[in-house]
Amino acid sequence: MAAARQWISRHGRRLVVALPLVWLLVFFLMPLVEVAQTSFTVARRGIPPFAPLWGFDEDGFFTNFNLENYSLLLDYWQDYIGPAGNSLRLAFVSTLICLLFAYPMAWWIARSNPRQRAILLVLVMLPFWTSSLLRIYALIGLLNPNGFINSMLIFLGVIDTPIRMMQTDFSIYMGMLLTYLPLMILPLYAVMIRLEDDLLDAAADLGASRVGVFVTIVLPLTVPGIVAGSLLVFIPAVGEFVIPALLGGPEQIMVGKVLWTEFFRNRDWPVASAIAMLLLAILALPIIYARYQDGRETALDRAEGQGGTS
């Protein structure tokens, strides 16, 4: 009994950590390794439609390892760079728009009284309770040439001919805003709720203008929320498939569609995997580097701080 208790108290922390670790291993790392392996093998007609990367047959060990999928992307880079650029541009602007809308909303929620706050937070989450596909279709109904907005404007005599809103950058941004806004509001709210009113009062007492308070106090203190929210919006937005497919036109082809094409139309799962790996590298590496730099700076700060007191 005592031994068991001792064992638990010694390893308990590890046990708690092990659970999410196993989860990550099974549902994140293993699929990733599978995709990485597929990106180095060759397509074939069969089930599954690609050859195994390695294995054993009667002649012993064999491998289908090759770099052709990547060299193909390199050879035809003009065909991939356009959609990649579109993805980065549309995702970047969408993130900015989300931030622009989310910031005052999060601020307002964080500053309302606790009872109101709960209701407002539920309202932010509410759209998540319906299927995102349904919301996109509702948006199509609003933006169509014969849709609600155009009919209304024509009825009111504001315009004569319908404004084209569907299949434009505008409709994409609307779709992204509709889908991703809560992901931006929540981390901002989490930071703002911890912001002490005393800080703002102190700054005002010391003669800072409202703009001054915002720029010198509020903005720097909410940076973690801005960064977290932006990552939560930007990363899925880059790989978004449904929104550009339903709301976009030929000018809004994004990487998601390119992946779809390789996967379904060329039946080339290895090339599709290679694109996915490259995309991952382009998105994840800068973020990992930034985290690493961040960690180093904090460590340096800490070291300096310690040096100062001693």
Add this chain to the structure above:
Amino acid sequence: MKHLAKTRIILPALAATVIAGAVQAQEVLNVYNWSDYIAEDTIANFEAETGIKVTYDVYDSNEVLEAKMLAGSSGYDVVVPTGDFLARGREAGAYQDLDLARLGNYSSQDMQVQNFANNQIGVDNAGAVYMWGTTGIAYNAAMIEERLGADAPTDSWSLILDPQYASKLEDCGVVILDAPTDVLPNVIAYMGGDGTSTDARDFEAAGEILNAVQPHLRYIHSSQSINDIANGDICAAIMWSGDAFQAAYRAEEAENGHVIEYYIPKEGTNLWFDHFAIPADAKNLDNAYRFIDYMLRSDVAANNVNYVWYASGSEGAKPSIDPEILEHPGIYPTEEAKKNLFVVPVYDARLDRAVTRVWSRFSSGS
């Protein structure tokens, strides 16, 4: 203790269901078919007649079906791929050939159609044709006349493929089907070439024609255009025949004043065939054969055609098919139009990639 009592009731009940499920394992069937591709009462009638419980799922593109089949263990017993996809899937080992002796109603198939379809695949028993159709142009008659006058080329691919017409229709909305193997061969035919070509250079040239009209297109999509043309949001689209009639029907239902017409262009177009096929790993094989045989029965086939407005693979169904459908040149092509119809061959992986590349460049506007 209350919830404990509850579990005591639920557990035996659960066990009973599981056992009942095991006993009746033979009496289920999983069907995977195109969306809007069967009469509303067909499945219920089949269940009532046979006592087999059908799970019915739908897809809206061959690509989605193919990915499921190639991943393996789809769980489906009957699927409905188009000819070229069936041929490729068969080669990959995803489908089993049919034992035609088990399909009593196969004898009433339209053998001219069935042979055409078999030639595309290269064997006689890969599938049984459910329905077949063409690719053509659907248009809003009034909107086209308003912009192009009486001499609009509403008998030719040029209505959409010639920039001089497409540019005038840009404001009311022009759409092309997002299906390279149903569009590029027709562009080649429009250029005076052979729609059955497997020469990559023909596809490059067809791509140039498409790129020239690309700036005038609203979008490239396979199913969105059905609603949009019915609502008057677009005015001309390259579409599959049955989809065009569905759009016409929806516009009529909505009484919104839009009249949608469909034609097979005079330069010719591709014929396609959707087959009943059985996945290699189908678990309810007997029921799959019973279902396919049921679907091939003349009265059932006619009922389905009268609902979906595609031409049937069944000859025996013809007497019971609505004359409006049977006499429609857009559904059952005239002898004259038949001369220019062709069946697109199954491309190899190399040509697939070349075709997709041409298509990607066209659809991204680069």
